[in-house]
Amino acid sequence: MADPNDPYLIISSDCHAGLPTEEYRPYLDSRFHRAFDEFLAGREARREAMTRLGVRNEAFANKWFSDNEEGLRGGWDAGQRLKELDGDGVAAEVVFPDADAVDSQTAAPFGVGLGLSGDQDPELGMAGAQAHNRWLAEFVGQNPERHCGVALLPITAEPAKVVAEIHRAKESGLGALMIPSMWVDKEPYHDRRYDPVWAAAAETGMPLVTHSGAAPREEYGDHLGIYVSEVTWWPARPLWFLLWSGVFERHPGLRFGVAESGCWWLPNLLWFMDRLYLGAHGGKKLSPFAELRRPPSEYLDRQVFICATNTKRRELAQRYEIGVDNILWGSDFPHPEGTWPTTRAWLRNTFHDIPVAETRRMLGLAAAEVFGFDVQKLDPIARRIGPTPADLGQPADQAAVEASWARSREVGRHWLTDHDFPALGVN
Amino acid sequence: MADPNDPYLIISSDCHAGLPTEEYRPYLDSRFHRAFDEFLAGREARREAMTRLGVRNEAFANKWFSDNEEGLRGGWDAGQRLKELDGDGVAAEVVFPDADAVDSQTAAPFGVGLGLSGDQDPELGMAGAQAHNRWLAEFVGQNPERHCGVALLPITAEPAKVVAEIHRAKESGLGALMIPSMWVDKEPYHDRRYDPVWAAAAETGMPLVTHSGAAPREEYGDHLGIYVSEVTWWPARPLWFLLWSGVFERHPGLRFGVAESGCWWLPNLLWFMDRLYLGAHGGKKLSPFAELRRPPSEYLDRQVFICATNTKRRELAQRYEIGVDNILWGSDFPHPEGTWPTTRAWLRNTFHDIPVAETRRMLGLAAAEVFGFDVQKLDPIARRIGPTPADLGQPADQAAVEASWARSREVGRHWLTDHDFPALGVN
Numbered sequence: 001m002a003d004p005n006d007p008y009l010i011i012s013s014d015c016h017a018g019l020p021t022e023e024y025r026p027y028l029d030s031r032f033h034r035a036f037d038e039f040l041a042g043r044e045a046r047r048e049a050m051t052r053l054g055v056r057n058e059a060f061a062n063k064w065f066s067d068n069e070e071g072l073r074g075g076w077d078a079g080q081r082l083k084e085l086d087g088d089g090v091a092a093e094v095v096f097p098d099a100d101a102v103d104s105q106t107a108a109p110f111g112v113g114l115g116l117s118g119d120q121d122p123e124l125g126m127a128g129a130q131a132h133n134r135w136l137a138e139f140v141g142q143n144p145e146r147h148c149g150v151a152l153l154p155i156t157a158e159p160a161k162v163v164a165e166i167h168r169a170k171e172s173g174l175g176a177l178m179i180p181s182m183w184v185d186k187e188p189y190h191d192r193r194y195d196p197v198w199a200a201a202a203e204t205g206m207p208l209v210t211h212s213g214a215a216p217r218e219e220y221g222d223h224l225g226i227y228v229s230e231v232t233w234w235p236a237r238p239l240w241f242l243l244w245s246g247v248f249e250r251h252p253g254l255r256f257g258v259a260e261s262g263c264w265w266l267p268n269l270l271w272f273m274d275r276l277y278l279g280a281h282g283g284k285k286l287s288p289f290a291e292l293r294r295p296p297s298e299y300l301d302r303q304v305f306i307c308a309t310n311t312k313r314r315e316l317a318q319r320y321e322i323g324v325d326n327i328l329w330g331s332d333f334p335h336p337e338g339t340w341p342t343t344r345a346w347l348r349n350t351f352h353d354i355p356v357a358e359t360r361r362m363l364g365l366a367a368a369e370v371f372g373f374d375v376q377k378l379d380p381i382a383r384r385i386g387p388t389p390a391d392l393g394q395p396a397d398q399a400a401v402e403a404s405w406a407r408s409r410e411v412g413r414h415w416l417t418d419h420d421f422p423a424l425g426v427n
Numbered sequence: 428m429a430d431p432n433d434p435y436l437i438i439s440s441d442c443h444a445g446l447p448t449e450e451y452r453p454y455l456d457s458r459f460h461r462a463f464d465e466f467l468a469g470r471e472a473r474r475e476a477m478t479r480l481g482v483r484n485e486a487f488a489n490k491w492f493s494d495n496e497e498g499l500r501g502g503w504d505a506g507q508r509l510k511e512l513d514g515d516g517v518a519a520e521v522v523f524p525d526a527d528a529v530d531s532q533t534a535a536p537f538g539v540g541l542g543l544s545g546d547q548d549p550e551l552g553m554a555g556a557q558a559h560n561r562w563l564a565e566f567v568g569q570n571p572e573r574h575c576g577v578a579l580l581p582i583t584a585e586p587a588k589v590v591a592e593i594h595r596a597k598e599s600g601l602g603a604l605m606i607p608s609m610w611v612d613k614e615p616y617h618d619r620r621y622d623p624v625w626a627a628a629a630e631t632g633m634p635l636v637t638h639s640g641a642a643p644r645e646e647y648g649d650h651l652g653i654y655v656s657e658v659t660w661w662p663a664r665p666l667w668f669l670l671w672s673g674v675f676e677r678h679p680g681l682r683f684g685v686a687e688s689g690c691w692w693l694p695n696l697l698w699f700m701d702r703l704y705l706g707a708h709g710g711k712k713l714s715p716f717a718e719l720r721r722p723p724s725e726y727l728d729r730q731v732f733i734c735a736t737n738t739k740r741r742e743l744a745q746r747y748e749i750g751v752d753n754i755l756w757g758s759d760f761p762h763p764e765g766t767w768p769t770t771r772a773w774l775r776n777t778f779h780d781i782p783v784a785e786t787r788r789m790l791g792l793a794a795a796e797v798f799g800f801d802v803q804k805l806d807p808i809a810r811r812i813g814p815t816p817a818d819l820g821q822p823a824d825q826a827a828v829e830a831s832w833a834r835s836r837e838v839g840r841h842w843l844t845d846h847d848f849p850a851l852g853v854n
Contacts, residue, residue, distance in 0.1 A: 054714035064712070102712060188646045190653065219615045225671030225716050226617065228703055229696070233660065244652030264695045269656070271741060272691070276655055282737070282764040285491070285529060287481035289652050310709070314698060314841075317848040337709040414741070421744040425848030 004356055005396065007386030008089070009378055011367040013307035014211075014259050014330030014338075015093040018106035018113060019076050019135055028109055028131040035124060039110055047103060053217075054224040061102050064336055071341055075099025075106055075334050078142045085146070088343035090331055091364070091381040092146045092373050094307065095139075096178060096211055096259065097132055101335040108132040108152065114213030118156045118184035125154035126161060133165070137172035145377040148175035150209060155179045155197055156186035163200045170204040175371055177201055181210045181235040189238050190245030202253035207370055209307065210235035211259040232261035239304065240273070246291030248299040255370060259307035260332065264314060266306060267321035267422070270297050271415050297413060300326065305370050310339050310346065311362070316354055317425040320412045324358050328367040344387050352393035353426065355401050359394070403427075431783055432823065434813030435516070436805055438794040440734035441638075441686050441757030441765075442520040445533035445540060446503050446562055455536055455558040462551060466537055474530060480644075481651040488529045491763055498768055502526025502533055502761050505569045512573070515770035517758055518791070518808045519573045519800050521734065522566075523605060523638055523686065524559055528762040535559040535579065541640030545583045545611035552581035553588060560592070564599035572804040575602035577636060582606045582624055583613035590627045597631040602798055604628055608637045608662040616665050617672030629680035634797055636734065637662035638686040659688035666731065667700070673718030675726040682797060686734035687759065691741060693733060694748035694849070697724050698842050724840060727753065732797050737766050737773065738789070743781055744852040747839045751785050755794040771814050779820035780853065782828050786821070830854075 019027075021040065028036055050056040065072065074081035076099060085093060097113035100106040107113055109128035112120060116129075129152035140147035151169035155162050166177060187193055201208050212235045220226045236258050242248060248256075273296035276283045292299075301323055308315060309330035319327055332338025339346035351359050364382075368375050395401060404426040411423035446454075448467065455463055477483040492499065501508035503526060512520060524540035526533040534540055536555035539547060543556075556579035567574035578596035582589050593604060614620055628635050639662045647653040663685050669675060675683075700723035703710045719726075728750055735742060736757035746754055759765025766773035778786050791809075795802050822828060831853040838850035 055712075057712055057714050060712045188648070190648050190650050221615070221617050221672070223617050223668075223672045223718070224713055225700070225703065225719075226668055228710065228713070229667040229671065229700060230664070237657070240656040241650075241653055244656065245648070245650045264699070268691045268695070273652070273656060276652065283655065285482075285484055285487045285763050286651055286655070287484050291650070292652075313847050314849060336712050420740050421852030422741060424851050 004398070005388055005390065007382055007388050008360060008392075009364040009368070009375060009382035010090045010329075010386055011364040011371075011373060011378075012090045012093040012331040012333065013328035013367045013371070014309045015095050015333045016097060016099050016101070016335060017075055017081070017095045017136065017139060018097050018099040018108060018132070020105055021107050021109070023076075024109050024131045024135065027134045029127055032109075032124065032127045036109055043104070050104065053222050055227075056102065060336075064102055068334075068341070072100070072334050076139070078139060082143065082146070084333060084340065086385045088331055088333065088340055089347075089385050089387045090333070090343065091378045091386060092148070092368075093333070094148045094150060094176065094330070094367070094371055095136065096150050097136075097152060099334055101337070112152055112154060114211060116152055116154060116178060116180045117182045117214040118180050118186040119182075120154060122154065122157040126157050126165065128152075129154050130165065133169050133172065133174060137169070137174055141173050144173060145374055146381070148371040148373065149173065150176045150178045151206075153177040153179050155194065156183055159193055159196050162197050166197070166200045166204055166206060170206060174206075176207045176209055178209050178211055179238070181212070181214045181238065182216070189241040189247070195250070198247055198251045198254050202251045205253075205372065207255035207257055207305070209257040209259050210238055212261045232265065235259070235261050236265060236269075240269070243273070243296055243299055244289065244291065248303050249291060249293055252303070255303055255305065257305040257307055257328075257370070260309045260330070261306075262312070262315060263306040263308040263322050263327055264312070264318065266326075267318050270300065270321065270413065273297075274413075274415055297416065305366070310337070311350060313350060316350065317408070319358070319362070320409050321414075321422060324361050325366045327362045328370065329363050344391065347387060348392045353401055353404070354394070355405065356389045356394055356398055359389070359392070431825070432815055432817065434809055434815050435787060435819075436791040436795070436802060436809035437517045437756075437813055438791040438798075438800060438805075439517045439520040439758040439760065440755035440794045440798070441736045442522050442760045443524065443526050443528070443762060444502055444508070444522045444563065444566060445524050445526040445535060445559065447532055448534050448536070450503075451536050451558045451562065454561045456554055459536075459551065459554045463536055470531075477531065480649050482654075483529065487763075491529055495761070495768070499527070499761050503566070505566060509570065509573070511760060511767065513812045515758055515760065515767055516774075516812050516814045517760070517770065518805045518813060519575070519795075520760070521575045521577060521603065521757070521794070521798055522563065523577050524563075524579060526761055528764070539579055539581060541638060543579055543581060543605060543607045544609045544641040545607050545613040546609075547581060549581065549584040553584050553592065555579075556581050557592065560596050560599065560601060564596070564601055568600050571600060572801055573808070575798040575800065576600065577603045577605045578633075580604045580606050582621065583610055586620055586623050589624050593624070593627045593631055593633060597633060601633075603634045603636055605636050605638055606665070608639070608641045608665065609643070616668040616674070622677070625674055625678045625681050629678045632680075632799060634682035634684055634732070636684040636686050637665055639688045659692065662686070662688050663692060663696075667696070670700070670723055670726055671716065671718065675730050676718060676720055679730070682730055682732065684732040684734055684755075684797070687736045687757070688733075689739070689742060690733040690735040690749050690754055691739070691745065693753075694745050697727065697748065697840065700724075701840075701842055724843065732793070737764070738777060740777060743777065744835070746785070746789070747836050748841075748849060748851075751788050752793045754789045755797065756790050771818065774814060775819045780828055780831070781821070782832065783816045783821055783825055786816070786819070
């Protein structure tokens with residue numbers, strides 16, 4: 001797309017799809033059908049618990065489902081889904097599990113969707129994941145150029161089985177792997193037992209992603225604010241376990257991402273980790289970090305990405321610290337926390353004074369590279385449905401916009417550019 | 428101090444003192460002497476483990492002890508301590524446990540110093556804490572106007588005993604309470620079992636503080652970077668457990684602080700929590716936060732403080748989001764991560780372009796209010812030893828300095844002041 005006024009090629013790096021739970025039965029190995037019946041029988045109790053804990057708001061739920069009945073079927077109906085993506089101007093998407101984030105009516109078997117965690121029974125966990133992965137491959141296979149399906153990978157199971165599932169998922173047409181945010185009582189991600197898994201992910205070109213959802217709920221009681229305040233920390237946590245234990249050094253082809261946890265936490269983390277590696281005063285009594293051969297931010301730029309979902313203005317102001325190419329926007333369709341069905345208005349509110357060239361990267365082109373979308377194939381779709389820079393309120397003459405961010409761009413990661421302070425936002 | 432060129436009254440909100448471990452014996456109830464012998468017998472093995480994990484660097488340790496032999500005795504020798512404080516220009520200090528952060532030769536009995544955690548045996552934990560608290564009361568009692576002793580409070584023990592220890596510590600002359608960062612398998616801090624403890628802390632005017640140190644080390648292997656990357660998160664964590672469960676609402680006289688974890692994480696947290704409480708889009712499906720009656724930042728300004736220790740330039744750039752009065756500087760004497768014995772140079776490097784009035788708050792006056800120091804009594808000491816604004820490189824005419832920060836100050840907490848982006852640093 002050579003013309004600066006061309007429509008945007010938008011790729012949502014964070015969307016969700018899942019069957020109404022009971023319909024997973026044909027995709028589940030039959031020896032697990034009895035356990036599946038027990039899982040289904042517990043649904044009402046789980047929903048009541050969600051309501052009691054405040055995660056489910058009865059009045060909100062009723063309005064959400066009545067207002068969006070037709071569109072929500074896009075959670076598992078491919079035709080409806082394309083209508084919804086088109087309506088939002090989204091040409092392609094990365095598809096995580098669990099379409100229904102209000103009533104959990106589309107939970108993957110045995111809770112291995114967004115709740116994927118090290119506390120699941122390994123055998124049931126793999127069975128549930130495979131059921132979802134089989135269905136998802138069929139689902140995204142109907143329009144493969146527009147979807148990158150994320151396979152569920154219960155990575156704490158037996159390594160050979162985990163590696164086999166990576167290859168099976170890849171061959172079935174899926175394009176990425178979701179691993180648990182929490183290993184609970186299993187081996188943490190620095191453990192060498194996972195090396196064959198990292199190698200297989202790199203070999204198949206399947207990015208590994210954590211997604212917010214799992215957290216130590218048993219510690220929170222019914223205090224929902226505690227959960228929300230730290231549920232973005234747990235999926236980010238594997239990043240520094242992988243980084244400091246040298247996984248990115250040993251597996252330079254591995255790509256790792258954190259989804260739906262925002263990206264506001266990253267600049268401080270990078271500042272902290274780079275300085276530690278580069279010999280900051282506070283780390284002088286410690287032994288050197290032998291597993292790394294370069295500062296953490298270099299691994300980040302080479303191998304890490306953030307599916308930042310409904311990106312906030314505060315986060316965009318920090319993009320020169322985070323790295324523009326490390327921020328992948330997402331709509332979170334069809335979750336109510338996301339921008340659907342009013343994505344165009346959200347984008348205008350958020351990006352109106354962000355340079356067009358950077359907006360193109362964050363809204364789609366960076367995600368295309370990470371997840372392997374074919375931009376040539378998506379181009380006609382984007383031309384048909386994508387909003388233009390003018391639609392986002394971005395001026396045709398970009399000189400003033402570029403100038404307003406010049407200081408922030410120049411300062412960048414101030415700890416690496418000899419600037420004293422961060423410079424965020426426009427001048 | 429009316430004259431703008433007066434020396435600074437500096438109060439370090441984070442210092443450390445502790446006896447050489449074996450000398451705690453007379454302060455420990457005799458029925459624990461046998462257990463204490465076993466604890467002492469394990470010292471060498473613990474030190475070897477620290478070296479193996481990279482937390483202890485043999486070459487650094489040798490140089491540190493030979494370069495600073497005399498000054499390090501100030502960790503438990505009151506006369507030497509005053510010399511070191513004077514040398515650094517520090518008029519008063521808040522005294523946490525464990526003087527030796529290199530070889531752990533001054534660890535409080537049973538590891539209840541900086542390692543205070545919910546995994547300790549409740550009886551041994553309280554015994555070790557009381558031994559340290561008894562010694563510390565004697566120690567700070569030699570120059571009470573210059574020291575606020577922090578009592579160790581193994582809060583997960585039986586509540587009546589915990590409350591009794593608060594009153595005993597207060598009567599003995601101690602001024603604050605250190606609680607574990609981690610409850611491990613004990614009740615989290617939202618549990619109502621702690622209400623009598625919060626009430627007693629408020630009643631006695633003893634601020635509660637967590638301090639960095641404890642972390643789930645068993646998850647890190649020998650990957651030191653993982654530990655360092657998250658050891659500041661664990662002591663901050665109780666803040667949102669207390670806040671969202673309404674502890675600050677039920678106990679408006681309680682003061683809570685986080686020590687030696689920096690303050691760089693706070694602006695993002697406040698932004699996130701305030702918006703959640705004020706009805707941000709992402710929280711609309713959740714039930715309201717009934718335990719709170721005001722936004723999180725209001726509780727913060729009323730009841731929370733950060734002992735930010737060796738404050739970084741990046742953190743100072745964020746002080747209008749954090750709250751100038753919420754940032755308490757500290758030297759960390761006599762730890763090598765801190766600014767001792769070259770605090771004056773550190774202060775000049777860090778504060779040279781920060782307005783004098785704000786520097787006075789962060790370097791001492793805010794800490795005086797939180798910890799109840801008598802500034803009248805400290806005034807002559809400050810006049811004798813304190814660096815002047817000129818010593819810190821701060822210009823006598825403050826107009827240009829004030830103007831350079833005007834935009835950042837005006838924007839403040841941008842989510843509350845109708846500004847779109849944060850504005851950090853000078854213009």
